[in-house]
Amino acid sequence: MTEIPKDHPRYESLIAREKVTAGVKMGITSIQGLISQGRGESFDYLIGERSTKSALYAERAAVAALLLAKNPVISVNGNVAALAPEKVVALADVTGAKLEVNLFHRTETRVHLIIEQLRANGASEVLGKNPDASLELSHARRLVESRGIYSADVVLVPLEDGDRCEKLVEMGKTVITIDLNPLSRTSRMATISIVDNLTRALENMIKLGVELKKERKEELVKLITTYDNKRALSEAISEIQEYLKTMTVELEY
């Protein structure tokens, strides 16, 4: 990796860029994953590269849903494996969720490399290698495991595409997404849409997991029943608008 000084104003963003580029070189991330990373960078920039109030609101509800689930599953793709392998493993540990590799541009080599990457980061079991069930989708991204995503009641699908997200919602699952674009089809389709950077979102969710595990079940149920996803998305857009307003003043445009 290129050396990036820790005091660089955009340190985190540059490190993430290096990680995804390294993921491509290692064969974990598809080349299209770099374009997705770039799209995310722009939206992150527009919310000021911080976890906003609405993001934390969605993250809290998401963790409650994972903790209450009977069969929670975290779906892992090439960008997630490159950016935050240790964090998805930690979140799975805290919430008792399974990990399943699921790729848009699936190759058996990539599935294998990602499983190895997650194992190297402490995962004991990772599903996805022997898919024995199918979502109603074309291409290899339909492939899932029956005891994983297929039968899950709550699925966390970070950096997911809209089609797949929609299909999982149609199957009656609670679908949690992490996507920096509050207008994307993914964000619009999901049950709980987290508009936040992947690394920050996972860090917040791990902390929230530790905290909420101590709560009574009724408290967790309340977090979910009072959660309003349209409100979260609408606030995410307002936060971008606020940021643009502030910048306009600052730059004297």
Added chain:
Amino acid sequence: MTEIPKDHPRYESLIAREKVTAGVKMGITSIQGLISQGRGESFDYLIGERSTKSALYAERAAVAALLLAKNPVISVNGNVAALAPEKVVALADVTGAKLEVNLFHRTETRVHLIIEQLRANGASEVLGKNPDASLELSHARRLVESRGIYSADVVLVPLEDGDRCEKLVEMGKTVITIDLNPLSRTSRMATISIVDNLTRALENMIKLGVELKKERKEELVKLITTYDNKRALSEAISEIQEYLKTMTVELEY
């Protein structure tokens, strides 16, 4: 390239993505160029993937500046060569500008491949292979040709980084940029900041070149002296805000 149906709502954007990916495979575009493409996609999405009024205002002034210049030069990097080689060549023809390859991640192979790509698209001469002058910058991106960018009075630097843009402005040049982020350092530094998608901007500029060539010199001078870059950037931000407002209503957030 993957087959993309012409009636896909985001056809142009997907084609551009394929072109940059092909550029990487051909060795013309650096892997980092994919992340830049993604960043651009997000901002393009936020202005509704169309040339806005403020973009056309900046493009008109930019073409006037190129037509009035003594030594206009168009700088070409790996993303430009992958996305619109035939269009930079056409714009150079219409405005009488020279073409010079200038790369952030410079390798002699990439310089050679980009020159060949431009020649295959009709360019007669392309500078950049034998840099005999230097900008005050670190890294290979300082390298320029004395009869090209170094001595140019007007430079078009599409998809440029902020440092280099700033340096060219400091040297007293009229610097025209094409950058979809109206808040970027590049947009803030440039003399004329075009906030538009590269392909659309070049298409507009070629048409404007044909049209403005017929104008009297005084008319072109007037286009430049009345041009206000802060106004263009401020309007570009307003256009994003308008788009977000419209989308909020449409999605019933």
